[in-house]
Amino acid sequence: xxxxxxxxxxxxxxxxxxxxxxxxxxxxxxxxxxxxxxxxxxxxxxxxxxxxxxxxxxxxxxxxxxxxxxxxxxxxxxxxxxxxxxxxxxxxxxxxxxxxxxxxxxxxxxxxxxxxxxxxxxxxxxxxxxxxxxxxxxxxxxxxxxxxxxxxxxxxxxxxxxxxxxxxxxxxxxxxxxxxxxxxxxxxxxxxxxxxxxxxxxxxxxxxxxxxxxxxxxxxxxxxxxxxxxxxxxxxxxxxxxxxxxxxxxxxxxxxxxxxxxxxxxxxxxxxxxxxxxxxxxxxxxxxxxxxxxxxxxxxxxxxxxxxxxxxxxxxxxxxxxxxxxxxxxxxxxxxxx
Amino acid sequence: xxxxxxxxxxxxxxxxxxxxxxxxxxxxxxxxxxxxxxxxxxxxxxxxxxxxxxxxxxxxxxxxxxxxxxxxxxxxxxxxxxxxxxxxxxxxxxxxxxxxxxxxxxxxxxxxxxxxxxxxxxxxxxxxxxxxxxxxxxxxxxxxxxxxxxxxxxxxxxxxxxxxxxxxxxxxxxxxxxxxxxxxxxxxxxxxxxxxxxxxxxxxxxxxxxxxxxxxxxxxxxxxxxxxxxxxxxxxxxxxxxxxxxxxxxxxxxxxxxxxxxxxxxxxxxxxxxxxxxxxxxxxxxxxxxxxxxxxxxxxxxxxxxxxxxxxxxxxxxxxxxxxxxxxxxxxxxxxxxxxxxxxxxxxxxxxxxxxxxxxxxxxxxxxxxxxxxxxxxxxxxxxxxxxxxxxxxxxxxxxxxxxxxxxx
Numbered sequence: 001x002x003x004x005x006x007x008x009x010x011x012x013x014x015x016x017x018x019x020x021x022x023x024x025x026x027x028x029x030x031x032x033x034x035x036x037x038x039x040x041x042x043x044x045x046x047x048x049x050x051x052x053x054x055x056x057x058x059x060x061x062x063x064x065x066x067x068x069x070x071x072x073x074x075x076x077x078x079x080x081x082x083x084x085x086x087x088x089x090x091x092x093x094x095x096x097x098x099x100x101x102x103x104x105x106x107x108x109x110x111x112x113x114x115x116x117x118x119x120x121x122x123x124x125x126x127x128x129x130x131x132x133x134x135x136x137x138x139x140x141x142x143x144x145x146x147x148x149x150x151x152x153x154x155x156x157x158x159x160x161x162x163x164x165x166x167x168x169x170x171x172x173x174x175x176x177x178x179x180x181x182x183x184x185x186x187x188x189x190x191x192x193x194x195x196x197x198x199x200x201x202x203x204x205x206x207x208x209x210x211x212x213x214x215x216x217x218x219x220x221x222x223x224x225x226x227x228x229x230x231x232x233x234x235x236x237x238x239x240x241x242x243x244x245x246x247x248x249x250x251x252x253x254x255x256x257x258x259x260x261x262x263x264x265x266x267x268x269x270x271x272x273x274x275x276x277x278x279x280x281x282x283x284x285x286x287x288x289x290x291x292x293x294x295x296x297x298x299x300x301x302x303x304x305x306x307x308x309x310x311x312x313x314x315x316x317x318x319x320x321x322x323x324x325x326x327x328x329x330x331x332x333x334x335x336x337x338x
Numbered sequence: 339x340x341x342x343x344x345x346x347x348x349x350x351x352x353x354x355x356x357x358x359x360x361x362x363x364x365x366x367x368x369x370x371x372x373x374x375x376x377x378x379x380x381x382x383x384x385x386x387x388x389x390x391x392x393x394x395x396x397x398x399x400x401x402x403x404x405x406x407x408x409x410x411x412x413x414x415x416x417x418x419x420x421x422x423x424x425x426x427x428x429x430x431x432x433x434x435x436x437x438x439x440x441x442x443x444x445x446x447x448x449x450x451x452x453x454x455x456x457x458x459x460x461x462x463x464x465x466x467x468x469x470x471x472x473x474x475x476x477x478x479x480x481x482x483x484x485x486x487x488x489x490x491x492x493x494x495x496x497x498x499x500x501x502x503x504x505x506x507x508x509x510x511x512x513x514x515x516x517x518x519x520x521x522x523x524x525x526x527x528x529x530x531x532x533x534x535x536x537x538x539x540x541x542x543x544x545x546x547x548x549x550x551x552x553x554x555x556x557x558x559x560x561x562x563x564x565x566x567x568x569x570x571x572x573x574x575x576x577x578x579x580x581x582x583x584x585x586x587x588x589x590x591x592x593x594x595x596x597x598x599x600x601x602x603x604x605x606x607x608x609x610x611x612x613x614x615x616x617x618x619x620x621x622x623x624x625x626x627x628x629x630x631x632x633x634x635x636x637x638x639x640x641x642x643x644x645x646x647x648x649x650x651x652x653x654x655x656x657x658x659x660x661x662x663x664x665x666x667x668x669x670x671x672x673x674x675x676x677x678x679x680x681x682x683x684x685x686x687x688x689x690x691x692x693x694x695x696x697x698x699x700x701x702x703x704x705x706x707x708x709x710x711x712x713x714x715x716x717x718x719x720x721x722x723x724x725x726x727x728x729x730x731x732x733x734x735x736x737x738x739x740x741x742x743x744x745x746x747x
């Protein structure tokens with residue numbers, strides 16, 4: 001099985017989809033000839049032609065709306081928003097239209113669109129290229145929200161998303177496009193080639209949406225996270241010598257409640273972690289749901305490890321990012337609480 | 339104009355309540371004067387059509403000029419019949435709303451030709467992305483009136499399970515896209531749909547309508563850019579009915595000469611059409627559809643008309659415009675104009691017209707009785723309560739299942 005980084009895995013997923021489904025079309029800003037600013041669609045226009053993979057005007061609302069219209073006609077559009085920070089001009093089309101078309105038309109029209117977007121910080125992107133706006137979308141009935149943390153899932157979930165019947169917001173953690181990241185910015189980058197999830201089948205496979213994965217079993221506490229922070233969490237737990245159970249949520253809407261509840265009932269202690277600001281972040285939803293379902297199993301307050309309630313600062317990026325040191329402190333706080 | 343100093347400028351309509359409306363300042367091109375180029379003519383070679391006014395019916399109700407679509411009397415009578423039905427339907431629905439039988443309603447008084455002629459000039463396989471005030475399209479496409487009413491009173495037979503405000507119809511079988519309450523969102527969606535038609539190599543096209551006020555919204559410019567960039571087989575219509583609730587058309591138009599002229603910068607074929615002239619709308623739509631089907635790309639059409647009644651049942655136009663403004667509207671009443679044209683041809687008369695009105699009134703009354711037998715919003719029965727959890731996703735996930743169980747349905 002070949003080793004791929006996440007970009008190669010995503011590219012491979014789109015290659016498979018374009019090959020297998022003639023109704024698949026891919027477009028976005030710079031997505032065509034150039035292959036995307038991160039290279040996710042590289043080579044696809046050359047292989048499949050200008051009408052399958054093409055450039056879109058710099059108008060995210062237009063990109064989303066075009067995708068909705070195409071999906072209503074029976075195509076399977078995969079639209080790229082160049083950075084997750086740029087998704088807000090498309091917000092109305094996604095939130096008011098794409099998400100609700102099936103509902104408002106009682107199933108007479110549907111809009112199974114995949115919106116891909118590079119997401120999260122850690123690449124010195126400043127406050128307009130670093131956001132993780134997932135909570136805006138997990139609040140919206142009718143869209144699924146996905147954040148894979150490795151090449152294997154990225155490919156399998158993108159294929160599952162595109163072959164599904166619902167709109168999917170597919171956020172790609174760009175910090176780990178090329179390799180996992182342990183949360184220490186000065187440490188040398190490892191490569192996906194040596195990671196078990198860097199082994200990616202070349203052909204078609206699906207990774208089901210809505211299922212979380214226990215990436216590290218443990219008894220001392222449960223860590224609920226997704227995207228880049230999955231790797232930070234694993235490294236923090238190893239470094240601190242804490243027997244944490246780490247769950248990669250993978251899909252945030254709908255999230256996998258069964259896996260979460262089983263783990264929290266076992267450990268009684270919880271860290272919820274994300275890069276996005278704390279207030280009304282996705283961690284707040286997790287904490288509330290756990291409180292409802294696992295209150296009597298809890299032995300410590302749920303700890304929220306998050307970005308700060310500020311935009312993502314350029315120069316102080318690593319003070320914003322919940323890196324390894326903050327993660328270790330969070331694990332210690334939760335496991336030492338009596 | 340300038341005194342050498344910048345000035346804060348907010349445009350205002352020429353008349354307010356209490357003023358005597360006078361539209362003599364409108365320099366409207368006369369019916370029959372506009373040239374009709376071949377549908378595949380380059381947009382730059384027919385820019386005059388964006389500034390003039392394509393009209394067919396003249397002051398004597400005769401069809402004149404190159405744009406005369408030369409329709410048979412049968413087609414003209416069919417158009418008249420749909421427009422009369424639209425007007426009677428609207429009037430009855432308004433009455434029912436006033437009686438508390440409906441939560442909300444929007445009439446299309448004065449704009450019946452926009453929807454009916456546009457729909458009749460398209461193929462039924464073409465997808466329409468309408469705005470509200472276009473129930474005429476549904477009549478022209480043969481939608482069951484009882485079904486339309488059942489939607490408006492959100493009863494157990496509402497095809498939308500009580501989820502949409504009245505008049506926000508959906509009819510997939512009739513290629514009538516689901517109407518959104520968010521203005522203008524359908525405009526770029528229609529372009530995407532049209533691109534899908536072209537992608538699949540089909541002969542079908544898409545058409546969409548927005549109001550004059552909505553041309554200020556980002557989605558308008560998104561649609562125009564997409565339509566131009568991808569040369570999509572789509573017809574993008576702006577219904578310039580002069581009023582966006584209380585805001586007059588100048589607030590969205592700014593210093594543009596006409597709404598139609600906004601299409602020229604995008605490289606789109608841009609037509610300004612008498613929106614109260616059934617024949618002109620039919621001809622322009624047919625021309626644009628031909629252009630789209632032959633690979634000539636999109637057409638942008640301004641339908642110059644007047645919203646004769648309130649914006650909706652929540653609006654009172656007497657508070658912002660002269661009460662008799664519609665009577666002074668220089669382009670008249672679209673139903674009267676087509677009726678008089680048919681009478682002039684010897685293909686219609688007042689008796690037949692009165693009989694048609696009687697028939698349509700009877701149809702509407704009878705249909706409403708039937709609709710009401712399936713329930714009303716106030717007294718039920720409605721669609722079953724558990725349906726509020728349906729159609730959010732293709733399949734119900736645990737969140738919705740649990741919430742449905744919490745509600746006990």
